[in-house]
Amino acid sequence: MLPSFSKVIAEKNANQPPAHGTQVAHGVGDSPLHIPKIETRDLNFFYGQRQALFNITMSVPQRNVTALIGPSGCGKSTFLRTLNRMNDIVDGARVEGTVLLEGIDIYNPNVDVVALRKRVGMVFQKSNPFPKSVFDNVAYGPRIGGLTDRRKLMEIVESCLKRAALWEEVSHRLKDSALALSGGQQQRLCIARALATDPEVLLMDEPASALDPASTARVEDLIFELRRNYTIVIVTHNMQQAARVSEYTAFFFQGKLIEIDKTDQIFTKPKEKETEDYITGRFG
Amino acid sequence: MSSEFSPSTSRPSLYRRWTLSTLKEQSIRVLLFACALVSVATTIGIIGILVVETGLFFSQVSVGAFFGDTVWAPQSSDEPRFGIWPLACGTFLVAGVAGLIGLPMGLLAALYLSEYASERSRSILKPILEVLAGIPSIVFGYFGLVFVTPYVLQPIFMNGLGIDVGPFNVLSAGIVVGIMIIPTISSLSEDVLRSVPQGLREAGLALGSTKFDVSVRIILPAALSGIIAAFLLALSRAIGETMAVTIAAGSQPDLTLNVFRPVETMTAYIVLISLGEAAEGSIEKRSLYVVAMSLFLITLAMNIVARFILRRYRNEYQ
C-alpha cells in the first residue's frame, strides 16, 4: 500500500534472524506483542497547566526496538522522558497514571529514582560527553556505583566500547578528552557510557539526528545489534530509520498515541488515516 | 498617473543633509564620548601620578631596601625604614583568612543556588546576598571590632584556649572580609556553574547519579577554571578592601604569621597617611604612593589572570 517503504522492510526482514525465542503475549489491536518490558496506563503529563500527553496506554516489548514517530511537538520526547523520570527535574511538571517497569509502578513514592535510571538508560539527541577522558566517560557509571578496581573498570570500558562499535577507533586514545572525538564518535561514546551502567532498557531521543550519513548508518547498525540484549525505545524523525531499525512503531499526534503496531504493518498498512498521512508526508 | 510615482522622484537622496536632528545626533555622540574620555583620562592620570611619585620615592629609597628590609617604619624620626614585607604580609594574611572563610562559603552558596535551589528559594536568597554585597565595608569593620573580636574570638581563644587575642587582630579582619566577599564569590561562581551545559546534568542524572554526584563529579570539575577565576577576582577585592581591615586589623606593621596579632595592611597604611599630616613631597607622603602602586599592581595582575581564565572558560562551552 505504501510502496516507498516496502523495499526497506523487505531488506530488513531478509537480514533479520527469525524471531528470537520470545513468547507471544497480549497485543495491541490484532497484532501480537512480545512480553512487555514497560507498560503505561492512562498516562497523562502536564507542563504546569499545559497537558502534553493524553491517556497514553501502550506496552514496550522486551528485547526489541520500538520506534516513536510523529510530528514535532507531539510529545515523543516527553513520553520518552516519563519512562526514566527525567521529567522530574522539570519545574512544575506533573504525571498522572501509571508507568510499569516489569510490573512495578516507577512513580510509586518508594521507588528510588537513582536505581531506576541505572536500569533505564538514556541517550540524548545532542551528544553530551563529559569534559573528561574517553575512559572516564565510560567508567563514570560504574564509578558512581562504587567500583574503584582499575582492572575491572578497564574490562567494563573495553567491553562497552566494543558493544558501541567504537573500540577500534579509540582503543589507543582512551586518555584523550572525549571532546576531541568526532560528533559520530561522541554519540557512540554516549551509548557506550549508557551501556556501562548495565541497563535493561535504553531510551534514545533522536540519537542520530545530528550525525552525517555514515555515522548514522553505524549508529543504526549498532541499535539493530543491541536489540538482542536490550529493550530499546527510539524517537526518530527519519521514517526510513524507523522502518530499518525497529520491530514496533508507535505514532504520536498532538500528545495522543494514535497507533502502535508492528513496524511492517505501520509502514505498509497503517490502520489510521492520520498515520498514513504522516508517513506519506502529507503533513508534519 | 505613472509619472507621479516615478522612482526617480520618490527615492530619498543618498547624500546626508544637515538638519536639526542630525545635528542633535552628532552632539549627543560627542557628549557621550566626552564622558567616556573623562573616566579614561582619570585612570591614566592616577596611574601617571602613581608612576611619577613611585619614581621619586625610589630616588630616595633604594629598590633593594624596599624589597630587602623587613621593617616598615616610615615615620620613625631618627631612621625611617621602608621594607614592604610587613605590609605585604599583613595584606596577604588578612586576604588568606578571608579566602579560607569566603571561598568555601561562597562556593557552597553558589552550588546550592545553581544546582539545588528551586526557582522560589533562588528568588528569595539571591536578593539577600546582593544586600550583603551592598553593605558598606566600614560597617563590616566595626562589626569585626565590636562584635567578632570581643564576643566570638576572645571567648573562644582567650578564655577557652588561653591564647592572647588583642582588640585588633588579623583573624577578625579576615573573618569580616571573608563574609564580605561571599556575595562576590557566590554570584561569580553561580554564573560559572550555570553556564555548564544542561546536557551534562541530564547525562549525569540519566546514568543514575544523585544530585550530589552530579555536582561534585561533573559540574565542579567542568567549571573548575571559571571557579578559580571567581576566587581570584574575589581575593583581589579582599586585598584591596580598605575600611574593614583598617578598623579590625589595626595599624601595627609587624612581620608576623600570627593571626591573633594586629598587623597593618597596605590599604590601612594608605588610609593612615592620607588622614595624617605628612607634608606633600615628604618621603612619608611618597611612601603612600609606592604602597598604592604595589597594591594596584597586585590587584591588576590578579584581575587580568582571572579575566583571562574566565574568557577561556566561556569559550569552552560556546
Ligand SMILES: Nc1ncnc2c1ncn2[C@@H]1O[C@H](COP(=O)(O)OP(=O)(O)OP(=O)(O)O)[C@@H](O)[C@H]1O
Ligand atoms: N520544559 C517544557 N516546558 C513546557 N512545555 C514543554 C517543555 N518541553 C516540551 N514542552 C511542550 O510539550 C509538547 C511536547 O514536546 P516534546 O518535546 O515532547 O515534543 P517532541 O515530539 O519530542 O518534538 P520534537 O520532535 O520537536 O522533538 C510541545 O508542545 C512542547 O512545546
Ligand SMILES: [Mg+2]
Ligand atoms: Mg523531541
